Structures are given as structure tokens and as C-alpha cells.
Amino acid sequence: MPRPSKPLISRHSTVQAALEIIDSEGLEALSLPRLARHMNVKAPSLYHHFSDKSEILAAVAREIVAKTVQPRKPTDGDWQGWFVQLSLNFRTAVLRHRRAAPILLEFLPRELLTTSYEDVCTFLIACEVPVSVHVLLLDGLEKLSLGSTIAEAMRPTQQRRVAFPHIDPERHPHLLAAQEANDLTPRQVFEQTVRSYLVGMERLVQVARLQRTA
Template sequence: MARPSKPLISRAAAVAASIEIIDSEGLDAFSLPRLAKHIGVRAPSLYHHFSDKSAILAAVARQIAGAGNLPRRKPGPDWPEFFVTLSMNLRRSILKHRNAAPILLQYLPRDLLIGTYEDTARFLEESGVPAHLHVQILDGMERLTLGAVLTEAMRKPSTKSTIFPNVDPESQPLLSKALAANEMTSRQLFEEMIRSFLHGVVRNENVAITDAAPSDNVKISAN
């Protein structure tokens, strides 16, 4: 069947409907016929906006990961908090759509997490971060954030006591003790992991500067 000469739906509506199906019925339930039925059109109408199913899934990944994730940023000594907020926003969006986690793993464009690389490198430079640390920060942020969030999304939601599930106090007394002593939620643990990584990069750089030129060191600020 030939597709209609004019689109019967918008691209945004098709993406939103795709997310609704995946959220409520799971990724296995998603197909072009199922999507078309959900929005009341015939499947050929979808080809006005998407070449195939993969193109729709890629748009879903961008929508989930990109919607409202970029916080306002102003270069300065507290630059790590921009990345912390960015990661927290992405985590919240992905966990809202847990069934879509495999889609993001496969289709998420690498530059979507941090915006354009050039703009982010400029932000780091204007914040006083040396250029030789930019790749380490940007690559590390993507790996940490996506790896941690997608892993969390594919597990059942946890409480402080079930971060490590099925722990036996008799055979695993130390881990049980650690869980009992832990006061952080999964969200707080994630936030501190991101912050620790960024401050660790700064700390290591300052140590290297101090070791190389103790009389002329200029420390990077990360307040």
C-alpha cells in the first residue's frame, strides 16, 4: 500500500505514542503496525517521518535522553556541579522509561549526553580546566552515567537495604553490616559517584602539578 501524499500525524506524536507503548506494554510489544493502530493511522503513514523501525527507536532514544536534560551553566570554579546535574537529569528521565533502556543502549547518540562537544569543551576551558583533561572528563562522564543508569534501569527499583539484593547475614556478615550502615539511597549513591569522579580528576591533576613544580603550582578549582 502506498503511503498517503500528506502526513496524517506529526513526527512528535509518533515518538510520543511509541514511548507510551513501550512504557505500558514493553519493548517486545512495539512494532510499526502496533504503533499505527495506537495512533489511528495505517502503517504507511509513518514513513513520512521514519524510514523504518530503527529510525523510530533512534528518535525515541533521543527524546528520552534529551528532553530537558541540559541545565543552565555558567563557567566557574563549581563547574563539576553542571555535570552532576546533567547526569541526575538523565538518570531521572531514563528511570521514568525503564522499558526503553535497551533502546538507549543501542541507539543513543554519543553527543547527546553532554550537548555539542565544542560547546562543552569551551565551557570547561572558560572554567579554567586544562585542555588535556577535557577528553578524560567528557568520556568518563558518558561511560559512568550511561553505564550506571542503564544497569539500574534494567533492574527492579531498590531501597537502601536492597541495593545489593538477596544478601544473607549469616554467610555475608560484612556486606550485611555495610548495608545496614549505608544511609544513601540509590539516587544519592549515583550523585556522589559522579561528583567523586569529577573531583578525583581535579585532585589528581593538582597532585601532578604539585609534584612537577612545587614552587609554581596553580590549582584547578572545583568547589
């Protein structure tokens, strides 16, 4: 039997199919046989593009992160505002695939982030942010954005707008009052958390600038 003129599957179509399964059925539903059935191919065909399931999951993680929209670099040196928007865009990209979010804990695409971070460091230098604080800024924002977003993604649907879903009014009256007083959405809480971190970083930047000129 002659081979088809076009391959039945590709890396891209396999990743998209894996995401479809995860989005609709959950991460635990993804297996090579299940993926092959979804694509209407034989399971061994997947090995032409991926060595195992882990490689597929790594590609899925890369696809999710790659969809993060890069904000336009400001011309006024507002690196804090740029980072806020970048963090919000990352959150949006991950929450499009809530059930796939835990994959990022094991398969965060470091090679993709490294290339992006090189560009960010160039931007920070142009904004006169001392090199001595670049790692702290990038590493801290990565942990903050990644941890916060994955935690939010894994919350059950009915608990997504509640910060502390297991409050007992009798045992936790002050926490209950605090939660009832909060009028921010999860997105707004995330944004304000990032802004607060950047306020602290701005102070360190000012100190580093003084030390550099001393």
C-alpha cells in the same frame, strides 16, 4: 478521496506514541503494527517518516536524552558542581522512561551529545580546565552516568531501593551488614559516586595545570 489538510501522523507524534507503548507495556511490545494501531493509522503510513523500527528507536533515544535539563553555567568556575547537576538531570530524564532506557545502549544519540560536548569544552576552557583532560572527563562521566542509570532503570520495582537484592545472610554476612548500614537513597548513591569521580578528576586537572606551566 482527497488528502486530509493535515498529516495524520508526524515524526514527533510517532515518537510520543512509541514512548507511550514502551512505558505502559514494555520495550518488547513495540512493533510497527502495534504502533500503527495505537495511532489509529495503517502501518505503511509510518514509512513516510521512518525507514524501519530501528530508526524509530533511535528517535526515541534522542527524545529521552534531549529532555535532560542543562544547568545554568556557574560564574564562579565550579565546573565540578555543574557536572554533578548535569548528571543528576540526565538520570532524571532517563528514569522518566525506565522501560525505554535499554534503547540508549544501542541508539545513544551521538550527534546530539557531540554538539553538547562542544559547548561543555568551551565551558571547561573558561574554567581553566586543561584541554588534555577534557576527553577523559567527558568520556568517563558519560560511561558512569549512562551505565549506572540504565542499570537502575532495569531493576524490578521491589528491588529499586536495595543495592544487593540477593544477599544470603549466612553466606554474605559482611555484605548484609554493609547494606543495612547504608542510609543513602539510590539518587544519593549516584550523586556521591559522581562526586567521587570528579574529586579524582580535580587531582588530574591540578597535575595538568602544573605541567602546563612548568
